[in-house]
Amino acid sequence: MKLRAVLLSCACACSIFLCGCSENFSGENLLHPPKTTGKEAQIEELIDRTTGGSYMLKYPQSGQYRSAIVTEDINNDKKDEAIAFYRTEGDEPSTHMLVMYDNGRQWKISCDYSSPYSDVDCIKLSDYDYDGIPEIFVGFVTQTGGVNELNIFDVSKNGRKVFRVDFSTTYSAFTTGDYDQDAGSEILTLSLGSTEAQAKATLIDYDKKKLYTLSSCSMDGSVTKFENVISGLLDESTMGVVIDGLSDNTYNTQVLYYNSDRKRLVNFPYTTSKKSNPTIRTYLINSDDIDDDGFVEIPVISDMNSDTSTEEGTVAPVINWSTLNLKSNRLKEGIRCVTNFEYGYYFNLPSNFIGTTVAILSKDNKELKIYALNGKQKGSLVMTLRVFDVGASSDKTLSYSTLESYNQYTYTYKIEENSPIYIDSNTLKENFALINFSA
Template sequence: MKKRPLFKLKRITGVWAAVCFLSGCTVFDGSPESLLFPPKLTETQTAVYNALKLSTGDHIELVYPAGGEYRSAFVLYDLDGEKTEEAIVFYREKNPSENGDSGLRMNFLDQEDGAWISVTDRPVAGTKIESVSFYDFSGEVSIGVVCSVLAQSEKSLSLLKYSGGQVEEQFKTSFSFMETDDLDNDGFDELFYVSYDNVMGYSHARVLGAASGENAPVPEVLSTVPLYPDVSSVQRLSRQKLNENESLLFLDYAKGDNAFGTQILLSYKNNLTQVLSDGLGRRSNSFTPLLFSTDIDGDGRIEAPSTTAFLGYENRTVPEQIYSVEWYYADTENNNTVTRKFITYVSSGGEYIFYVPVRWQGLVTVEKNGDIISFVKYDSESLVLLSICVSDLSPEGTGWKKFSEGIYVNNSGGSDPMVLTDDELKNCLSVKTT
């Protein structure tokens, strides 16, 4: 949910390294043998498993969530705030009934005088358990079970509450995209999710949470807003906090066919409204990478990328077009109008961003020769003003200088007044540091 700056934010580097390190630990945690045999159950798991089989019989097999934080068939968590942990076990009946039931179930177990005992059991609607999460919407634990059904693109979420040996379903929905965040900064989670409306023919974004002021209320849909009809799949949500009550939400989405867009929403105390952002469309091809909204210049405001063909490429086919990438922010001082801040060229591998200086805008285009990108005056003489090459070795020819590790520049365009000074070049060229 936090902004993810890509370029020249050195303080982020350590965090990225830490994330990579931790995920590396997760990936390599365990000997090769553990990949060949099912993990051995711990003492507690064995006790829970035996108690489960007393209730269900032996014709079951354990089911492991495919993703998320809790990957075990056994999840231990204090579900009811009564200090000891309860256990949830996911399993499948080996011989499910013939009524189309997948046989996927979850069993809740609690401890009595130190012994585990099965308390209640319920079917899980789906053929695969994607993840299990725990939410705090209002001071009580809600259990979120995300399932998928083969050949259905949307997943399902079921929110359950365990109390006094009983489980009730608080809420269920299908969704294509979901994120958890405390949108209104009251210390409790909200769920932001996107789901497709078959009747209307487009997707909606919704905020699910507990209405404020009530005593431990049930989570409910607090706000709904329609999304643009071309939103076919949301890729990423980035949040820009404006103040205690308000945030801008940048939804990056795919339209299909290598075309992408951003829709900006405003969340005010968990109420969503649209912020006008028509035209924030972009494409990716072999010259321009897939781009997302991000705080490109580190000023605390998120910018959304939009692509335009450089001069001379307007009538080419999409795979032949070289794009400038324009970055837009939502001007909250000015009725949330979407305002262009930068025109850039982003290298195909994301190695650098070149900020096109104002005095070049509308007069300069780009040419690509092998690994070399050249900025060229768009007139009859086609004077090369600047060339940049992503390479570990200096390219052939004169005038090349190492700009930073893996980036060479040739800024020897002669005496033309449009040629950049070395200082201008330093300000315009931003190299990815990770």
């Protein structure tokens, strides 16, 4: 019985979501949300009354909050507030944002803001004025591709009043965090380059009851899309932002951080080095804290130290998961993996393999053989990673041990008995991982 109820409410939520998604905006198709019960019903009734019953909910396109009606206890009084976006006919293309609170008897409106734009990019809650109550950050999608408008709304302590902060700026991506180590959050906006404007990053801070630009710096103008923006530690005391972007047909990484000594925002490598960018890569592989130690790693892809192709195949690409050394402004290599992009796996190289081995991928990419290096030439075979189609005949797979099965493939390995470089089965298994392409 309980399960059925859960499934039903799930189906209702989905139908609201799908209607909100629809761009069909003729009068006959305006949304009348299915009647729900409890808090949701009261919020919907309030929206109904405010709009005269004819409206279409809009949902944020990116970020943490994706539903058309977001409920969250913003002012920490154990009662949720609600934020909803909608459009009404005849009022196109403007989008309304309603902020609502529960006064104990009924839901009331604390803010009805009308934006001239038709879509919502994202909502973010973050406290920049140190009063313990997060502000509501709302991005609207402008008519210019890749450009959004950021607006900020300040919620009163009792949650019953919401003021629009006299500040707005454009951005392609933005994030918030304590980037200057003063225990309060700043806002960091990132803009792509265009014919009218240079690509840049701007760090916005708060002082004397005002938001102001603390520092800004140039960004790579050839980047046309931000693939991944991640805040994290660069060293023990410096929070930075790591940005993976698409530029022509390659990907690269920029690292932004506030240099407290020089009192300015710095972009590695664009404003720190004229040398070629070591992070350029042809594979879409994003920066991440891959070992969960709080520091963000950047993938630097290189070939192993050997001739790049042989009769049996090509040298497998190696990802050097690197961190930025802020003193030298150089990348510091960390975990190294040989990678098979076609069949989607990594093999972390154990320390005794680094500088002593070469990995060769077969022409069909199904076999990855790691050899000991003999000078610069490949020497004896150490181990093999082999991908089989599920159901491959057992006389083929006989000498291999299974690591994992995924989709239609079985991933297997074999360690050579007389290998000149030591590895045991457990170490091999611990160092093998499938790539999570959806992450």
